[in-house]
Amino acid sequence: xxxxxxxxxxxxxxxxxxxxxxxxxxxxxxxxxxxxxxxxxxxxxxxxxxxxxxxxxxxxxxxxxxxxxxxxxxxxxxxxxxxxxxxxxxxxxxxxxxxxxxxxxxxxxxxxxxxxxxxxxxxxxxxxxxxxxxxxxxxxxxxxxxxxxxxxxxxxxxxxxxxxxxxxxxxxxxxxxxxxxxxxxxxxxxxxxxxxxxxxxxxxxxxxxxxxxxxxxxxxxxxxxxxxxxxxxxxxxxxxxxxxxxxxxxxxxxxxxxxxxxxxxxxxxxxxxxxxxxxxxxxxxxxxxxxxxxxxxxxxxxxx
Amino acid sequence: xxxxxxxxxxxxxxxxxxxxxxxxxxxxxxxxxxxxxxxxxxxxxxxxxxxxxxxxxxxxxxxxxxxxxxxxxxxxxxxxxxxxxxxxxxxxxxxxxxxxxxxxxxxxxxxxxxxxxxxxxxxxxxxxxxxxxxxxxxxxxxxxxxxxxxxxxxxxxxxxxxxxxxxxxxxxxxxxxxxxxxxxxxxxxxxxxxxxxxxxxxxxxxxxxxxxxxxxxxxxxxxxxxxxxxxxxxxxxxxxxxxxxxxxxxxxxxxxxx
Ligand SMILES: Nc1ncnc2c1ncn2[C@@H]1O[C@H](COP(=O)(O)OP(=O)(O)OP(=O)(O)O)[C@@H](O)[C@H]1O
Ligand SMILES: [Mg+2]
Numbered sequence: 131x132x133x134x135x136x137x138x139x140x141x142x143x144x145x146x147x148x149x150x151x152x153x154x155x156x157x158x159x160x161x162x163x164x165x166x167x168x169x170x171x172x173x174x175x176x177x178x179x180x181x182x183x184x185x186x187x188x189x190x191x192x193x194x195x196x197x198x199x200x201x202x203x204x205x206x207x208x209x210x211x212x213x214x215x216x217x218x219x220x221x222x223x224x225x226x227x228x229x230x231x232x233x234x235x236x237x238x239x240x241x242x243x244x245x246x247x248x249x250x251x252x253x254x255x256x257x258x259x260x261x262x263x264x265x266x267x268x269x270x271x272x273x274x275x276x277x278x279x280x281x282x283x284x285x286x287x288x289x290x291x292x293x294x295x296x297x298x299x300x301x302x303x304x305x306x307x308x309x310x311x312x313x314x315x316x317x318x319x320x321x322x323x324x325x326x327x328x329x330x331x332x333x334x335x336x337x338x339x340x341x342x343x344x345x346x347x348x349x350x351x352x353x354x355x356x357x358x359x360x361x362x363x364x365x366x367x368x369x370x371x372x373x374x375x376x377x378x379x380x381x382x383x384x385x386x387x388x389x390x391x392x393x394x395x396x397x398x399x400x401x402x403x404x405x406x407x408x409x410x411x412x413x414x415x416x417x418x419x420x421x422x423x424x425x426x427x428x429x430x431x432x433x434x
Numbered sequence: 435x436x437x438x439x440x441x442x443x444x445x446x447x448x449x450x451x452x453x454x455x456x457x458x459x460x461x462x463x464x465x466x467x468x469x470x471x472x473x474x475x476x477x478x479x480x481x482x483x484x485x486x487x488x489x490x491x492x493x494x495x496x497x498x499x500x501x502x503x504x505x506x507x508x509x510x511x512x513x514x515x516x517x518x519x520x521x522x523x524x525x526x527x528x529x530x531x532x533x534x535x536x537x538x539x540x541x542x543x544x545x546x547x548x549x550x551x552x553x554x555x556x557x558x559x560x561x562x563x564x565x566x567x568x569x570x571x572x573x574x575x576x577x578x579x580x581x582x583x584x585x586x587x588x589x590x591x592x593x594x595x596x597x598x599x600x601x602x603x604x605x606x607x608x609x610x611x612x613x614x615x616x617x618x619x620x621x622x623x624x625x626x627x628x629x630x631x632x633x634x635x636x637x638x639x640x641x642x643x644x645x646x647x648x649x650x651x652x653x654x655x656x657x658x659x660x661x662x663x664x665x666x667x668x669x670x671x672x673x674x675x676x677x678x679x680x681x682x683x684x685x686x687x688x689x690x691x692x
Contacts (some may be wrong), residue, residue, distance in 0.1 A: 311494070
């Protein structure tokens with residue numbers, strides 16, 4: 131018996147769709163690569179004009195041709211880490227509440243509220259920060275100014291929250307109901323079921339949620355520019371959170387408008403962009419590898 | 435010894451039990467006695483309420499939204515819905531194995547110790563001993579003893595099902611409920627599970643929803659025929675499968691039915 135051949139026409143369509151999908155996939159990667167190349171092209175001259183020791187320095191005074199990137203990179207990392215330290219537990223807890231605990235009607239109210247929070251423009255958040263959060267920070271910490279890293283941390287945490295909540299909730303939702311049933315049947319309480327079965331099973335999704343939250347926080351510009359004080363100093367020491375900081379994004383946004391195109395300062399700003407790109411990429415890579423390793427490791431470890 | 439309906443004291447007694455999902459009754463007015471050291475096979479067509487009835491017995495039915503129970507379920511004479519009964523403790527005394535094995539994404543060993551570790555702490559030696567005993571009782575020990583720390587999801591379907599049985603046994607329950615535990619298994623795995631159950635009968639009450647009438651007649655000491663939520667007939671298995679009293683039971687087991 132002969133197996134009937136697939137009609138030529140179908141064959142051809144399959145091929146076309148496949149190629150189209152491949153093209154789109156490749157062009158997404160291509161775009162990222164182009165951005166990277168563009169940053170290198172515009173930032174590259176800076177590497178020739180400014181000695182590396184200068185770029186590696188700890189001070190950023192463009193007026194005196196001092197271009198130490200460290201305070202900016204550390205500034206970004208500080209506010210981002212601070213924001214995630216707040217929004218990760220809060221966001222996951224909220225997702226657990228919405229997905230596992232809250233009754234239907236509370237869920238119906240909370241979900242749109244979170245979407246609205248996600249939609250607030252960052253200028254508005256910055257404005258609220260200036261008017262409300264910053265005076266509160268000054269009052270409670272006794273810092274000389276309310277425009278501090280901590281103020282930025284609070285607002286970025288607030289802005290990263292909706293992302294973390296909704297992605298984490300999707301991840302919890304994707305945990306098969308049968309896992310919960312199995313846990314209950316093995317005499318787990320509701321809390322034990324959430325903590326020892328649902329959350330660990332949702333872990334890759336939760337890591338993704340955190341990564342997108344990190345992306346949101348580290349890339350945020352307007353809000354931090356408005357509330358974090360913008361002093362480019364090394365955020366070291368215990369009181370770093372109570373002092374002003376400057377992030378990479380705020381630096382680019384604030385200074386790009388004033389530099390002469392093609393000047394050294396101009397090129398260095400692209401190097402700052404390059405640094406931002408690399409830091410973000412590295413964080414995402416680390417996260418992807420964590421997830422990958424867990425999945426290959428067969429199920430991953432459950433929290434004890 | 436098991437040709438009458440009352441050998442000694444009943445382990446579980448159902449008294450006029452009905453269960454509703456919303457307004458829809460899934461089981462109605464069930465009266466049933468389940469004894470120690472016996473296998474009760476609950477059989478009947480799809481949607482007749484077999485799974486619902488099993489889940490009532492360890493209060494997994496509490497989890498159904500809109501679910502409502504009427505009547506009484508007594509375990510050793512104590513109503514399992516009394517306010518002073520801990521549902522957590524009840525579920526360690528009445529364990530359940532589902533139709534589709536759901537190994538938690540953990541190692542084989544961790545799957546077995548999962549239940550026991552939820553309660554009190556136990557020493558390593560105690561746990562190792564419990565794991566071996568449970569896996570042996572589920573007829574799985576020889577196949578997995580060298581790979582206890584490997585992921586449970588890598589086991590075959592039949593092995594997973596026996597792992598789920600072992601996991602329940604590790605709770606040291608008095609009653610074991612099984613909801614079509616062999617529905618996805620090949621004949622050899624099925625025989626292994628059935629052999630394990632026959633051995634477990636010596637020390638437990640077992641209630642099984644078999645995946646077909648043949649299995650019910652192979653291992654059931656007692657049998658109950660459920661039809662559209664109604665308990666049509668209940669009695670000694672051999673009698674039910676050879677000389678059913680109700681014509682509807684006869685129709686069903688001779689295959690003249692839906
Ligand atoms: N969680 C639930 N919510 C609402 N209705 C349910 C639920 N579970 C079962 N039912 C309904 O209860 C009735 C009995 O279902 P049940 O699963 O107990 O039957 P069953 O005899 O186990 O069927 P099967 O042989 O298909 O497993 C069915 O009409 C079913 O639709
Ligand atoms: Mg069923």
